[in-house]
Amino acid sequence: MKAGLTRELLAEFVGTAALLAVIVGSGHMGEVLANGNAAIALLANSTATGLMLYVLIVLFAPISGAHFNPIVSLAFAWRSAIGWRKALLYIPVQVIGALAGVILAHAMFGLPLFELGTKARIGWPQYLSEGVATAGLLATIFLGHRARPNALPALVGAYIAAAYWFTASTAFANPAVTIARAFTDTFAGIRPVDAPAFLIAQIAGAALGLVLVAALTEHSPIAHGIHSARRRKRKAVET
Numbered sequence: 001m002k003a004g005l006t007r008e009l010l011a012e013f014v015g016t017a018a019l020l021a022v023i024v025g026s027g028h029m030g031e032v033l034a035n036g037n038a039a040i041a042l043l044a045n046s047t048a049t050g051l052m053l054y055v056l057i058v059l060f061a062p063i064s065g066a067h068f069n070p071i072v073s074l075a076f077a078w079r080s081a082i083g084w085r086k087a088l089l090y091i092p093v094q095v096i097g098a099l100a101g102v103i104l105a106h107a108m109f110g111l112p113l114f115e116l117g118t119k120a121r122i123g124w125p126q127y128l129s130e131g132v133a134t135a136g137l138l139a140t141i142f143l144g145h146r147a148r149p150n151a152l153p154a155l156v157g158a159y160i161a162a163a164y165w166f167t168a169s170t171a172f173a174n175p176a177v178t179i180a181r182a183f184t185d186t187f188a189g190i191r192p193v194d195a196p197a198f199l200i201a202q203i204a205g206a207a208l209g210l211v212l213v214a215a216l217t218e219h220s221p222i223a224h225g226i227h228s229a230r231r232r233k234r235k236a237v238e239t
Contacts (some may be wrong), residue, residue, distance in 0.1 A: 005086070011064035012090050013097035015056045019068050020101025020180050021108075022052040027187035028109055041187050042164060050161025057153035069174040070094055071206045075138050078210060091176075098180035106184065117182050117189030121169060126194075127201040129167035134205030135212060136163065137173045142213045175199050 023045065030044030031037075060066040065082065067073045070091040077087035103113045137159060144155040163171035172178045172190075178199055182192040190198070 005089070008064040008086070009089060009093045011060045012067060013093045013100070015060045015064070015066060016068040016094045016097030016176055017101035017104060018056055019049075019052065020098045020177065021105045022048050022101075023177065023181070024102055024105035024184050024186055024188045025108060028105070028111075031187040038187075042170065045170075045187065046161045046164035049164070050157040052157075053160055054153045054157035057156060061153070064090075068094060068097075068176070069137075070176055071134060071138070071174060071202055072141065075142075075206060075210060079142070094176040095179055098176040099183065102180045102184050105186075111186070114183050115185040115189075117191050118185050119189045119191060121190045121194045121198070125168040127169075127197055129169035130172060130198050130201035131205035131208065133163045133167045133169065133171035133173040134202045135209035137171075138206060138209030139212055139216075143216065146217065169198070172198055173202060173205070175202055178202070 026048035027041060027045040030041035034040035034044070056068065057066040060068075065076065067076065067090060073082070073087040073090040073094070076082045077084045105111075106113050106115070137156070140155055140159045141152070144152045148155070160171060160173070163173065172181065178190065178195050181188050181190045182195045
């Protein structure tokens, strides 16, 4: 394996592990300090996650693209921004990194290194929320990169922090995150039995997000058809 690719995989591992350590650790800390007040715990959780996403994207984007999310890697491959081989190498590294982040968070708080989640997250509102959150994340990434690439770390961090609050599921929007959070019984946990439906909803949301991005960007088939029609109309008027 080439040294450059090794560095990219290491960046994806470390970045995803750090992201999960923040998600699990801040959720647990918030819940403990707030004496079980879910609103304050969610505020701590969403703020810490949004801020850390900003930091991680700034640090790791020049190395690996700072995906930390199998959906993002597959979307980049679909849009030919990276190769499929690289995307398929990123995915297991992201999942393993996410699990490592859960272990790290548990270790820092003196919890069992692995626990199965017991928090029920089930029902169509939850699944719809995951679809919306994932579609919005991809739209934020691709449209944000097109509009203001230098602001992308802040855009993604702000979007996820907000999505914690406007979705019923608290916006997992990431298969690696979903799998890893099934192995924590803290504030951020999810029952393993509920995780597959989240994954399906995230895939559906990703497809919707890619369609939306294609429809809104200049070089999409839809936009191309509109521009072609306008050009034909102008030519007809000129002649």
